[in-house]
Amino acid sequence: xxxxxxxxxxxxxxxxxxxxxxxxxxxxxxxxxxxxxxxxxxxxxxxxxxxxxxxxxxxxxxxxxxxxxxxxxxxxxxxxxxxxxxxxxxxxxxxxxxxxxxxxxxxxxxxxxxxxxxxxxxxxxxxxxxxxxxxxxxxxxxxxxxxxxxxxxxxxxxxxxxxxxxxxxxxxxxxxxxxxxxxxxxxxxxxxxxxxxxxxxxxxxxxxxxxxxxxxxxxxxxxxxxxxxxxxxxxxxxxxxxxxxxxxxxxxxxxxxxxxxxxxxxxxxxxxxxxxxxxxxxxxxxxxxxxxxxxxxxxxxxxxxxxxxxxxxxxxxxxxxxxxxxxxxxxxxxxxxxxxxxxxxxxxxxxxxxxxxxxxxxxxxxxxxxxxxxxxxxxxx
Numbered sequence: 001x002x003x004x005x006x007x008x009x010x011x012x013x014x015x016x017x018x019x020x021x022x023x024x025x026x027x028x029x030x031x032x033x034x035x036x037x038x039x040x041x042x043x044x045x046x047x048x049x050x051x052x053x054x055x056x057x058x059x060x061x062x063x064x065x066x067x068x069x070x071x072x073x074x075x076x077x078x079x080x081x082x083x084x085x086x087x088x089x090x091x092x093x094x095x096x097x098x099x100x101x102x103x104x105x106x107x108x109x110x111x112x113x114x115x116x117x118x119x120x121x122x123x124x125x126x127x128x129x130x131x132x133x134x135x136x137x138x139x140x141x142x143x144x145x146x147x148x149x150x151x152x153x154x155x156x157x158x159x160x161x162x163x164x165x166x167x168x169x170x171x172x173x174x175x176x177x178x179x180x181x182x183x184x185x186x187x188x189x190x191x192x193x194x195x196x197x198x199x200x201x202x203x204x205x206x207x208x209x210x211x212x213x214x215x216x217x218x219x220x221x222x223x224x225x226x227x228x229x230x231x232x233x234x235x236x237x238x239x240x241x242x243x244x245x246x247x248x249x250x251x252x253x254x255x256x257x258x259x260x261x262x263x264x265x266x267x268x269x270x271x272x273x274x275x276x277x278x279x280x281x282x283x284x285x286x287x288x289x290x291x292x293x294x295x296x297x298x299x300x301x302x303x304x305x306x307x308x309x310x311x312x313x314x315x316x317x318x319x320x321x322x323x324x325x326x327x328x329x330x331x332x333x334x335x336x337x338x339x340x341x342x343x344x345x346x347x348x349x350x351x352x353x354x355x356x357x358x359x360x361x362x363x364x365x366x367x368x369x370x371x372x373x374x375x376x377x378x379x380x381x
Contacts, residue, residue: 004031004038005278006115009089011037014074018065020058032056040066084111091285094271097292097324103364104352113366114275119156121178121370125210126153129172141167150348153211154181171238176203178350178370179272179321179363183263184208186346186361186377187317190215191260197249197306198266200226202233204319205263209239217242218259220249250301257311264306266299268322272372275365292326299331307340307380316341316378321371323364328374329357341378 004011011034012024023030036056039047044067052063075083081099085092088111095111103110122145124134131147134155138145142161148154157175165175184207187194192215196205199219209215217239221227224246231244247253249266269291270280284291303318310316320327335341343359350370351363360376 003042004034005281006275007038007042007089008034008281009086010071010074011041011089013086014041014066014069015058015062017069017074018058018062020062022057029057033058036063037066041069084108088112088115090114090274090281093289094274094281094284097289098271101323101325102355104367109366110364110372113364116275116365118276118365118371119178119369120160120175121148121154121181122157122173122175123151123154123181123207123210125172127210127213131155134173137172138168143168148178150350151178151181151185154178170236174203174206174237176207177276179368179373179375180204180371181207182348182350182361182363182375183265183317183319184211185348186319186375187261187263187315190315192216193218193259193261195252195254195259195262195306195309196220197252197262197264197302198222199263200230202230204265205242206234206237206239208263209241210237214241218245218254219243220245220247220252220254222246222248250298250305252305252309254309256309259310259314261315262306262310263317263319264303265319266295266302268295268299268320268327269324270321271323272321272363272365272374274372276371292324296326296331299327300334303331303335304338304340307335307378310380312380314380315344316380317346317375318378319373319375321373323362323372323374325356328362328376329354329360332357332360332376332378335378339381341380344377344379346375346377 015033015037036052036058039052040063049063053060075087081095085095099107135145142164143157144159145155145157183204194208194215194217196219200221219242227244227246234242245253274280318332336343345359346361351361351368354360354362363373365372
């Protein structure tokens with residue numbers, strides 16, 4: 001239940017506020033009180049108390065209390081980051097880390113966006129369809145869409161009939177997050193051979209191939225299972241000329257100077273996806289702040305290794321779905337200072353220019369209306 005994960009800290013404190021003394025989380029059955037609390041607080045108009053008491057474990061007195069209180073009552077007495085941490089159900093260290101960014105509109109505007117659904121974006125194969133044709137085909141399938149104002153092969157689904165996505169041709173349309181579609185636009189023409197490191201699930205590579213036609217492509221992914229999933233995804237999108245390699249992107253299994261362009265989209269803390277994937281909140285709570293430094297090392301090693309494997313003047317898009325400076329600007333600055341690459345402007349703009357690396361771009365959910373993230377364009381020297 002996404003609503004439960006999206007509000008887990010608020011629900012926990014609400015249960016304690018109303019006198020619940022049982023265990024919360026841990027064992028599967030200890031999640032039942034949180035499910036009951038979610039229904040009592042956020043579905044109070046449609047789920048009666050009797051049903052909540054029957055299906056979950058909170059006593060009736062706790063359920064009735066939860067039906068009456070508001071979030072502001074639960075966080076009464078808290079202040080600063082601690083209050084925001086409970087109100088928006090995020091680990092305290094994550095709120096503190098995001099507050100360092102001074103995001104547009106303030107930290108609460110960013111945190112509020114994680115509680116709201118992001119729009120559904122669809123890219124279409126612009127080598128086979130004009131915009132009006134794409135909109136017409138989507139409409140006939142039951143999807144009313146409107147063009148994105150910046151990305152010419154991306155539309156926003158405004159109304160979607162049940163079952164409509166299954167009726168569109170996967171060789172012409174693909175549902176993809178708006179920020180993720182930016183990678184292919186920033187990369188532009190990849191030249192002869194494009195390398196996608198940390199490749200699975202392969203959506204960004206498929207988009208590059210849709211935009212540029214036949215190119216030699218190499219996808220490197222360390223997980224054989226995820227690589228097989230990528231193979232099926234690429235096949236569905238009719239992207240055929242791809243060599244799939246099960247390997248470690250920090251030690252590229254390629255001959256030197258084989259590629260003319262690369263996408264580096266490494267594992268990250270996924271803080272830009274806290275709204276899209278609310279279970280990320282629980283992962284980050286368990287992992288603790290040390291996960292940032294551990295992933296940064298992977299990211300630096302991966303970007304450095306890919307740059308070293310490319311021929312001079314090759315282009316690299318470095319992209320993440322997280323928001324920390326350590327995993328974004330600091331990683332890119334490292335390879336630039338090491339003399340491996342020069343920074344170029346990451347256009348087109350759908351977010352805001354980075355304060356700490358002005359040619360790079362940050363996507364905040366409440367600004368770009370997508371998941372959050374970061375993108376930089378590098379040129380191998």
